[in-house]
Amino acid sequence: MIRLENVTKSYSTEIVAVRDASFDVAKGEFVFLVGPSGSGKSTLLRMLNRQDRPERGAVWVAGRNIVDMPPSRVPHLRRNIGNIFQDYKLLLEKNVFENVAFAQEVIGRPTHVIKQQVPAVLELVGLAGKEDRLPHQLSGGEQQRVSVARAFVNRPLIMLADEPTGNLDPATGEGIMRLLDRINKTGTTVVMATHDQRIVNTMRKRVIQLDRGVIVRDQARGVYE
């Protein structure tokens, strides 16, 4: 599903965010990217949805090298990738339903499909009955659930999560992880960047560890070290 081949990305001559990174992620796999701040986790995620492009190497997603993908094709790539962020990135003036529906609306899904699929995904993330609430009327955990629902509503092949539990207390974070695990079990590949030692150690999924842009460990059913 995902393959990185000798990928190097730098932001200046001094700052190399990712250096010569290579790994494969199979369809339906759940992978943690771990490492301290500035180790290159977020840069790796940004390269997977073509927000950033490496200077060297190839990034294969769903069988296509996206490094040289023409800009006009990038939106179509992103329709197969769901994104979750630490700060949720919800639209504050839209309610729960509208936030989730927005992801379908902007890719031209018909209204009847939106009316059918949004309630279903809100039910899945445990937000049924809260469709009319605005983000500021929700707890942090609920806001992250909206973000997960928005990322999942288009049934992406891949889910990229950048510190999704970073702003949540441990119990709420666990709830989000259960949700991601459930989504993963539907066949969606999940790649998640995190600092959260407890979550990584509990989930026992594949762990790719980065240190100053270099992959220093790639371990199946790994723990945080």
Add this chain to the structure above:
Amino acid sequence: MLSRLRYILRETLDSFRRNATLTLASIITAAISLLGVGLTLLSQHAFDNLLARWEGGVEMIVFMNPTATGDQLTLVNDALTTSDQFIESFEYCDEICSLEEADRIFAGEPGVRDLLTEDTILTQFKAVPTEGTDVDLLRQVSDQFAELPGVYDVSFAEDQISLISQLQSFFGFRLLLLSVFLLLAAILLIWNTIRTAIFARRREIEVMKLVGATDWFIRIPFMLEGLLHGIIGGVLASAGLWAWNSQWTSGVESFPDNSGFSALVVVDGYDQTVMLIMLVIGALAGAIGSGIAASRFLDI
């Protein structure tokens, strides 16, 4: 398709509401600048009305009495034909032609125009001099035309055209310059309004890009917004131009008949053409301003 259209319209109207002050400012600026363009075109047309009888390089007009006989007309016609060293061509403007011309010249004085009939209108021989002919020489030669029977008067373009042309270029150039500057200001203001709208919605745009919206899908509501600024500005300017022209026309009617202002009104439907031009320019200005902003600032 329908849901996309609904989305685009909703987002455009939302943006209007969120940026109400800036939107109003850019619409008003667009309206004022377009009104300037419209007034320039209208005044140029009004001056053209004054110059109507001198169109086509005509430098000298021999006016014939309404009572002139066929023989007298033939005599003048022959005299002009034999003056081919001074006169390259001439044409006779009969009663119908002269009345049509009067429609334009006396557009602001319907009372005067009503007095003119086929029996009272002066018919005209309009002469185009040979290239290089000295107008002073032509003036001397024309003395003999003035003496011919049936001739009412001989007029020269130089006397009237120079003053009217001076006025036309004086007002036309300055008004046009002002309009161009105002139009540039309108484009810049629309550009800035769209840029602000994009900035205010950067989070939304970021999400749109991440979920796979195409650049055009994101751009269109912003471009439509700018286009509407220009079109609404054009509609307001058209209303202003209509009001101005109506006031001006009724005002000119009260001027004395010999004031020379009678032709400076536009009642031949040209004002509607100008309104259409203003709408098109408004739409173009809006599209250019918003198009540049939407292309340039969406990379967020």
